[in-house]
Amino acid sequence: MNFELLIDILIATVPLMLIFATLFAFTTWLERKALARIQNRIGPNKVGIPCTRISLFGLGQPAADGIKMLFKEDIVPRGADRLFHLLAPILALIPAMLVLCFLPLDFPWVNEDSVKAYLLDGAVIFFFAITGLNTLAVFMAGWASRNKYSLLGGMRAVAQMVSYEIPLVLSAVIVVMMVGSLNAAVIADAQTGFNWFVFSPWGFAAFIIFFIAALAETNRSPFDLPEAESEIIAGYFTEYSGFKFALFFLGEYIAMFAISGLAVTLFLGGGDGPGVTLDQGLPTEAFPGLAVIWFLMKIFALIAMMIWLRGTLPRLRVDQLMGFAWKFMLPLSILNILVAGFAWHAQQQDSKTITVITWVISLAILYGTASGLNQLNRASARPRKYKYAE
Amino acid sequence: MSILGGGIFKGMAVTLRNFVSSYFSKERLTTNDYSWRPDGALPQSIADYPKEEGEQLRDTTTVTNYSRNFPMLLHDGGEPMDTVRCVACQICERECPPQCIYIEKDYDENGKYIKRPAIFDIDVSVCMSCQICVEVCPFDAIVMNSQFELSTPNRFGGLLVRRDDLLKSNDYYHQIHPEEAAARDQKMAAEKAAKAAKKKAAGEKAKAAAEKKAAEAAKAETKEGAE
Numbered sequence: 001m002n003f004e005l006l007i008d009i010l011i012a013t014v015p016l017m018l019i020f021a022t023l024f025a026f027t028t029w030l031e032r033k034a035l036a037r038i039q040n041r042i043g044p045n046k047v048g049i050p051c052t053r054i055s056l057f058g059l060g061q062p063a064a065d066g067i068k069m070l071f072k073e074d075i076v077p078r079g080a081d082r083l084f085h086l087l088a089p090i091l092a093l094i095p096a097m098l099v100l101c102f103l104p105l106d107f108p109w110v111n112e113d114s115v116k117a118y119l120l121d122g123a124v125i126f127f128f129a130i131t132g133l134n135t136l137a138v139f140m141a142g143w144a145s146r147n148k149y150s151l152l153g154g155m156r157a158v159a160q161m162v163s164y165e166i167p168l169v170l171s172a173v174i175v176v177m178m179v180g181s182l183n184a185a186v187i188a189d190a191q192t193g194f195n196w197f198v199f200s201p202w203g204f205a206a207f208i209i210f211f212i213a214a215l216a217e218t219n220r221s222p223f224d225l226p227e228a229e230s231e232i233i234a235g236y237f238t239e240y241s242g243f244k245f246a247l248f249f250l251g252e253y254i255a256m257f258a259i260s261g262l263a264v265t266l267f268l269g270g271g272d273g274p275g276v277t278l279d280q281g282l283p284t285e286a287f288p289g290l291a292v293i294w295f296l297m298k299i300f301a302l303i304a305m306m307i308w309l310r311g312t313l314p315r316l317r318v319d320q321l322m323g324f325a326w327k328f329m330l331p332l333s334i335l336n337i338l339v340a341g342f343a344w345h346a347q348q349q350d351s352k353t354i355t356v357i358t359w360v361i362s363l364a365i366l367y368g369t370a371s372g373l374n375q376l377n378r379a380s381a382r383p384r385k386y387k388y389a390e
Numbered sequence: 391m392s393i394l395g396g397g398i399f400k401g402m403a404v405t406l407r408n409f410v411s412s413y414f415s416k417e418r419l420t421t422n423d424y425s426w427r428p429d430g431a432l433p434q435s436i437a438d439y440p441k442e443e444g445e446q447l448r449d450t451t452t453v454t455n456y457s458r459n460f461p462m463l464l465h466d467g468g469e470p471m472d473t474v475r476c477v478a479c480q481i482c483e484r485e486c487p488p489q490c491i492y493i494e495k496d497y498d499e500n501g502k503y504i505k506r507p508a509i510f511d512i513d514v515s516v517c518m519s520c521q522i523c524v525e526v527c528p529f530d531a532i533v534m535n536s537q538f539e540l541s542t543p544n545r546f547g548g549l550l551v552r553r554d555d556l557l558k559s560n561d562y563y564h565q566i567h568p569e570e571a572a573a574r575d576q577k578m579a580a581e582k583a584a585k586a587a588k589k590k591a592a593g594e595k596a597k598a599a600a601e602k603k604a605a606e607a608a609k610a611e612t613k614e615g616a617e
Contacts, residue, residue: 037409038409039408040419041419042419308402308405308406309402311405312401312404312405313398367394370394
C-alpha cells in the first residue's frame with residue numbers, strides 16, 4: 001500500500017468534507033434567519049456560547065440542533081424494511097459528498113502533483129451519474145418506511161428528479177460544447193478573465209434552466225413536492241427521526257452545495273474573480289487560496305438566491321411541475337443547444353460584427369421561444385361557465 | 391406584453407423589502423406587538439424571555455392582552471370552592487372537540503347533588519385552545535387563561551391540570567384580560583337584573599292571581615252564604 005498516496009488523499013478530501021459540513025451548519029442558521037426576516041420575525045437569536053449569556057445572533061443554534069438530533073430516539077416502524085430504512089439516509093449522503101471532489105477547488109495545502117479528482121476527464125459526466133443515485137436513496141426511504149405518505153413522497157421525488165434531470169444535463173451540454181471538454185478544471189479555466197458563460201445569451205438561458213432544474217433536483221422550494229408538509233406530512237422522511245433524519249438533512253444541503261458548485265464551475269467562471277489573472281493561458285491567483293474563496297462565495301450567492309426564492313414562491317402543483325419540465329424547459333434547452341452550436345461556428349470567424357449579430361439573433365430567438373412556450377402553456381383563460389351555480 | 395418571469399421578480403422585490411426593513415422598523419416585527427399597552431413601552435421580560443428569569447415572568451400581565459392559551463375556572467373570591475361558578479353541568483365536556491375535559495358532579499353525604507364539580511380535569515396536552523368551552527358555558531364559569539409557563543418534567547400527569555389548579559379568582563381575570571372581564575361582568579349583571587325583574591314580575595303576577603282567586607273564593611262564599 002502506497003502510504004504517501006493515502007496521506008495525499010486524506011489531505012485532499014478531509015478538509016473538503018469538514019468545510020462543507022461547517023458550511024451546512026452555517027447555512028441552516030442563515031436560512032432560518034433569512035426566512036424569519038422575510039416573514040418579519042426575528043429568527044433564532046438565543047443560542048450562543050453555552051454557560052454564558054453571549055448569544056452571537058443565535059449562531060450556536062446549529063450545534064444545539066445537532067446535539068439534539070444525536071440524542072433523539074431512533075424509531076423504526078414495525079412494518080419497515082430495517083436494512084433499507086437504515087441504508088437510505090447513508091445512500092442519500094454518500095453521493096452528495098462524493099461529487100464534492102469534482103468541484104475544481106484548488107486548495108493551497110494540497111500538493112501540486114498529488115491526485116486531484118476534478119482533473120478527471122469526464123468529471124461532469126461523473127457528477128451527473130453520481131447525483132442520479134440520490135433518486136434511488138429517496139425512493140428507498142419512501143419504500144422501506146411502509147408508510148403511504150413516505151411512498152407518495154418517494155414516488156413524487158422520482159417523477160420530479162427524473163423529469164428535471166434532462167433539462168439539467170442538456171443545459172450543461174452547452175458549456176461542454178463550447179469548451180470542448182468534460183474536465184471541470186478545463187471548463188473553469190476557460191472562463192478566466194470574466195469570460196463567464198453566463199455573460200452570453202445562450203449561456204444565460206442555460207444558466208437559468210440549470211438553476212431551476214437544480215432547485216427541482218435538490219427538492220428545494222418551490223419544487224419541494226416530495227416533502228410537501230401541508231400535503232404529505234414530510235414526504236419520504238416522514239418515518240425518520242434522530243440521526244437518520246439529520247443525515248437526510250445533511251445530504252440534502254450538501255447536494256445543494258454540490259449542484260451550486262457545478263453551476264459555478266459551468267457558468268459562473270469557477271474560481272475566477274478580481275485578483276485572478278490570466279498568465280500565459282493559465283489562471284494565476286494574487287495569493288494562494290483566492291480562487292477557492294471566490295468559488296465558495298459564488299456558491300454562497302447561489303444558496304442565498306435559493307433561500308430568497310424559498311421565501312418568495314409558493315409550492316407548485318404536481319401537474320404544473322411536470323408541465324414546466326416537459327413543455328417549457330425541455331424544448332427551450334434543446335433549442336438552446338442549437339443556438340449554441342450556431343454561436344460556436346460564428347465565434348470561429350473571429351469578427352466583431354458577426355459576434356454582435358449572433359448575440360442579437362440568439363437573444364431574440366431564445367426570448368421569443370421562451371415567451372411563445374409560455375403563451376402556449378398558459379391555461380385557457382376563457383371565463384368559466386357554471387351549469388348549476390348562479 | 392409583460393416581461394417573462396416578471397411576476398417572480400415582483401414577488402422577490404416584496405420579500406426583499408420585508409427582509410431589509412425588518413432590520414430598521416420595529417413595528418414590522420410581528421412578535422413584538424405591544425401597541426396595546428397604554429405607554430407603548432416594550433416589556434423587556436418577554437423580548438428576552440428565557441434570559442430574563444425571576445418573578446416578573448410569573449406576572450401574567452407581561453403577556454399581551456390578546457393572549458389566550460388554556461381554559462381556567464372562575465370563582466368570585468374567598469374560599470374557591472364556595473364561590474365557584476361552575477355547576478358541573480358538563481356542557482363543556484360534551485362540546486369539547488378533542489375531549490380533553492373530564493367532570494364529575496359533587497354530592498353531599500345524603501347523595502344530594504350540590505351544584506359544583508367534584509373533579510374537573512383538563513388535559514392541556516390534548517387541549518387545542520379552541521375556546522368552544524368558553525362559548526358554550528351558560529354560567530361564565532370557564533374562560534381562557536394566558537399563563538404560558540407550563541413545561542413540566544412529567545409527560546402525562548404533569549400536563550393534566552386538576553380542579554384546584556384551574557380555579558382562579560375573578561380579580562385575576564380582570565388583571566389579565568381587563569376589557570373582556572369587564573364586559574363579561576356587565577353582561578352577567580344585566581342577566582341577573584333581567585332575571586330578578588322577571589322573577590319580580592312573575593311574583594307580582596302570582597300575587598295578583600292569588601288575590602283574584604281569593605276574591606273569587608270570597609265571592610263564592612258570600613253567594614253561598616246568601617243562599
